[in-house]
Structure formats: C-alpha cells, structure tokens
Amino acid sequence: MKTIGLLGGMSWESTQIYYQDINRAVLAKLGGVHSARCVMYSFDFADVEALQAKGDWKASGELLGDAARKLRGAGADFIVLCTNTMHLVADDVERISGLPLLHIGDVTADAIRKANVHRVGLLATGYTMAQSFMRERIASHGLDVFVPSEADQKLVHDIIYRELVRGIVRDESRRAYLDVVERMREEGAQGIILGCTEIEMLIKDGDANIPFFATAALHSTAAAERALS
Secondary structure, three states, X not given: OOOEEEEEOOXXXXXXXXXXXXXHHHHHHHOXXXXXXXXXXXXXXXXXXXXXXXXXXXXXXXXXXXXXXXXXXXXXXXXXXXXXXXXXXXXXXXXXXXOXXXXXHHHHHHHHHHOOOOEEEEXXXXXXXXXXXXXXXXXXXXXXEEOOOHHHHHHHHHHHHHOHHHOOOOHHHHHHHHHHHHHHHHOOOOEEEEOOHHHHHOOOOOOOOOOEEEHHHHHHHHHHHHHHO
C-alpha cells in the first residue's frame, strides 16, 4: 500500500471528511481492520485565508509546496490537496515537493463523464468560480462547465466562509444553495459540481432533482484506489 500525503486544514472541517472517507474506502476494499497509510500536514486556515484574501498565490504555492516537501520526508508517495481552491497552486506543490499530485479536477471530470453528463454547473468559493483554473481543468476532458451569476457566486462564497468553514450548517443556507442549483438547472446544467469540499456538509444527493458531483468524496475514493494500486 502506498502512503498518501494529505495537505489539510483548509478547512479542518472538510479535511476530516477526507480522512474518514479514505479509511472507509480502504476498509471496504481490504476488510478486516485495515486502514490507510497516510501522513498529514494540517494548516492553520487563518494563515491560508489571509493569503487568499490578498490574492498572494505565489506565497500560497510556496507555503503549500514546503508542507508537501515535508510530507515527502515523512514517507508520502503522492500528494492529495484536501481543498478545491488551493488547486490553483497545484503545479507549485508538485514542483517543490517532487511528488505527483492527484488532481481533484481530473477525478471529478472522470466521474462526470462516467455519468454521461456533459454540461455542468460549478459551485465553489468565489476564488474558484472567478478564476478559470478549475473550469479549464475539467473542461479539458471534453465537458462544458459554467458558474452561476455574480450575485449567486457571492451568496455561495459568503456561506462557505461565514458558516461552513466554522462548522455551521443552517437549513436556511441549504435552501439558498438549492435555489442557486435550480437556477443553474434552468440554464441547462445536467449536473452540479460541489467544487468546495465544505459544501458537502450542506447539500447531499437527493436534495435536488439533479446529480451532484461531490469533489471531496470523489477525491477521497480516488486517493484510496491509488494507494492500493
């Protein structure tokens, strides 16, 4: 079994989902009392969020890359970024650490294609929706990816940073998100990417009459599969 290097703490609320799902996937495959071999570097999210707010992606890449290099020293065979937004610096993480990175966009695109879906809406942090790095990565697999209106982008982003990263899950916010989903469905979305790992705390499959592609769950399963390959 390969050792997974987890870059987490962005936020820890979503990182615990990764740790839980990866270990459950390994147990389901191997049975008994098996669990995943992994090492984790968990950030103080306040440090990362401050760099995000300033738009200092160079410093962000150096910060995450240095942590990934430490994971390599601890025995990691590959890196998993437990976040969507910070995949903006995925190339820096690979370059500085010298380890391969399992990209969340590729994993998500594979699941969308297997579901025979072509046009998808992306819900994520404002950083991820406003910039093209994730949309382009997923679109490179032959998919059509779009984001909601600017007003809906702000709503989605504010709920993530004011509530979800703090572990706050409110029914009112769930209804607001589902209203955004419905507007995207009316714009032709055949599926919705939950492109911020914390969103999976708020909405689940069955909450709307449209398939959801939960990136953290998909990424965790793919990490376990790679570790066992």
